[in-house]
Ligand SMILES: O=c1ccn([C@H]2C[C@H](O)[C@@H](COP(=O)(O)OP(=O)(O)OP(=O)(O)O)O2)c(=O)[nH]1
């Protein structure tokens with residue numbers, strides 16, 4: 332599927348890193364390195380502007396390597412890019428480690444997965460169908 336994009340960044344368009352990757356790695360597009368102190372959050376620009384087809388969204392997700400090695404993740408994961416959004420794609424990073432973390436220009440800071448979604452219309456009702464699960468959840472099927 333082709334997606335219209337404007338790339339105002341200094342970097343190439345995001346790419347799938349392997350033939351069957353779900354996510355396109357997003358690069359920070361910043362004038363100078365940005366430091367994230369412990370528990371600090373910052374919105375990082377990508378310089379990318381998209382026109383997703385109606386019925387699709389883009390999810391902004393963390394990279395597991397950054398999370399595992401440095402405790403740096405996407406605060407609002409999965410971030411939602413609506414098909415009618417025309418602003419710059421930004422990534423809200425947070426540093427959950429005890430050490431400062433420096434983001435360099437061009438660094439791959441998150442990944443973007445494009446997914447289909449539905450829009451619903453409500454059918455207000457007085458009852459719902461019976462199921463085996465019923466209201467069970469929060470570990471209802473696992474160990475006590
Ligand atoms: O990680 C993100 C999340 C959102 N957005 C952009 C695209 C999205 O379509 C828009 C609104 O996002 P969201 O609905 O999550 O934010 P909100 O707090 O509900 O703001 P709004 O009232 O503008 O919808 O912001 C990003 O660039 N990055």
Ligand SMILES: [Mg+2]
Pocket residue numbers: none
């Ligand atoms: Mg919203």
